[in-house]
Amino acid sequence: MSNIANFLSKDAIACNLACPDWKSAVREAGRLLVKEEIVEEAFIGKMIGYVEEFGPYIVILPGFALAHARPEDGALKTGISLITLTPPVHFGHEDNDPVSIVVALASSEKGEHLECLGDVVGLISQKEKAEKILAAITPEEIYRLLI
Amino acid sequence: MARLNIGCVCGCGMGSSLLLKMLATNVLDEQKINANVDCYDSGTVPGDVNLIITSTAFYDGLKEQFNGKIPVLCIKNFSSKEEMAQKLQEAGII
Numbered sequence: 360m361s362n363i364a365n366f367l368s369k370d371a372i373a374c375n376l377a378c379p380d381w382k383s384a385v386r387e388a389g390r391l392l393v394k395e396e397i398v399e400e401a402f403i404g405k406m407i408g409y410v411e412e413f414g415p416y417i418v419i420l421p422g423f424a425l426a427h428a429r430p431e432d433g434a435l436k437t438g439i440s441l442i443t444l445t446p447p448v449h450f451g452h453e454d455n456d457p458v459s460i461v462v463a464l465a466s467s468e469k470g471e472h473l474e475c476l477g478d479v480v481g482l483i484s485q486k487e488k489a490e491k492i493l494a495a496i497t498p499e500e501i502y503r504l505l506i
Numbered sequence: 507m508a509r510l511n512i513g514c515v516c517g518c519g520m521g522s523s524l525l526l527k528m529l530a531t532n533v534l535d536e537q538k539i540n541a542n543v544d545c546y547d548s549g550t551v552p553g554d555v556n557l558i559i560t561s562t563a564f565y566d567g568l569k570e571q572f573n574g575k576i577p578v579l580c581i582k583n584f585s586s587k588e589e590m591a592q593k594l595q596e597a598g599i600i
Contacts, residue, residue: 413517413548416563419525419584427521429547453562454582466520476521477528484585 362474363439363482364506371395371440372498381415381450381458382407384442385426388463391440398465399433406432406463410450418452423483425476427464434465437472439479441501443493459493479505510541510599513555515564519547526559526581529590537600557597559590 371391378384389403405428410417418424428434440463447457462479466472482488482505495501512530516523523545534541546552548564551571558568558578565580572578579593594600 409517414563416516416522416561419522419561425521425525427518429518429520464521472520473524473528476524480525480585 362478366438366472366475367441367502367505368395368438369498369502371397371438372501373440373442374496374498374501375445376442377446378444378448381410381424381448384424384444384448384458384461385410385463388426388440388442388461391442392438392463392465395438395440397434397436397438397440399435402428402433402465405429415450415452415456418450418455418458420480420484421455422447422457422459422489423455423480424450424458424461425464425480426461427466430465430467434467437466437468437475439464439472439475441479441505443495443501460489510539510557511555512541512543512557512559513551514543514545515548515551515558515560515568516545517548517563519545519550522561522584523547525584526561526590529581529584529587530559530594533587533591533594533600539600541599557599559593 392398406426442461444459447459449457514523514526527543531543568578583589
């Protein structure tokens with residue numbers, strides 16, 4: 360089993376969401392974490408708050424944003440959610456916009472998510488893999504591509 | 507040479523800074539360079555690190571904060587070992 364499978368469930372994936380702006384994209388990804396009881400509702404606002412405070416630095420790869428907040432911001436467990444966006448959404452990043460994949464990350468303990476995060480970014484930075492994720496029309500398809 | 511202390515910095519000290527840490531550790535291990543690499547949020551960087559690695563968003567603020575006393579590297583592509591290696595080389599670390 361990959362590291363990702365320990366921290367991502369099929370129910371925390373959504374495909375081809377139409378989000379009018381970056382806040383709504385982060386909110387959708389956060390809502391999946393709430394649904395899976397990985398974070399408290401307040402975590403979502405914190406994820407948005409960090410981007411408002413520091414800028415769109417969470418867009419770490421072309422087309423890919425890693426939304427997150429701190430363990431003490433309402434993380435109950437360690438886990439991730441993933442959404443794909445159609446059409447892509449602008450976060451205001453000068454190099455890596457527009458964003459088509461958002462992963463929201465919660466960690467109840469610093470460091471516990473390290474391997475999982477590394478694996479997700481490793482996969483998404485492979486162009487071919489990212490294209491397949493974007494072409495997927497069901498959460499199951501994306502799940503199979505990731506684990 | 508004393509063991510290097512490197513601080514990777516982002517907003518929360520657990521997302522992008524963790525990826526920077528993985529990237530940096532990867533490059534340093536390949537070059538057989540012994541270093542402690544830790545993650546910090548932008549408000550809690552200790553003054554005794556030898557080098558700071560961060561992204562565009564925190565670069566100016568950290569440079570100003572440490573006023574040239576600690577070198578600050580700015581990484582744009584979080585999946586590029588080449589960029590990390592190049593910047594570490596420019597900083598004289600590898």
